[in-house]
Amino acid sequence: MEYLRRKPMPFKVRKKIFIRDKQHCVKCGSEVAIFAKYFGDPNVAEIDHVIPRSKGGSDLEDNLQLLCLLCNRRKYNHEVV
Ligand SMILES: [Zn+2]
Secondary structure, three states: OHHHOOOOOOHHHHHHHHHHOOOEOOOOOOEOEOOOOOOOOOOEEEEEEOOOHHHOOOOOHHHEEEEEHHHHHHHHHHHOO
């Protein structure tokens, strides 16, 4: 089914969440950039699913939050079973 395929977050959505969360990571509060300044830039914004898609989370705005790369990685490390 088309909608189940994992697609990259549309830029329009990224930008919306970026502005809503005021350019700051919701976990650690560090400022993030919408574009990476250089390859591997740790301050680049990641759009994270509050409830993961694998657990039925949606792509709607209220299930999305802004995280920095480090917090996003940390979160995934914790969630690995
Ligand atoms: Zn963070």
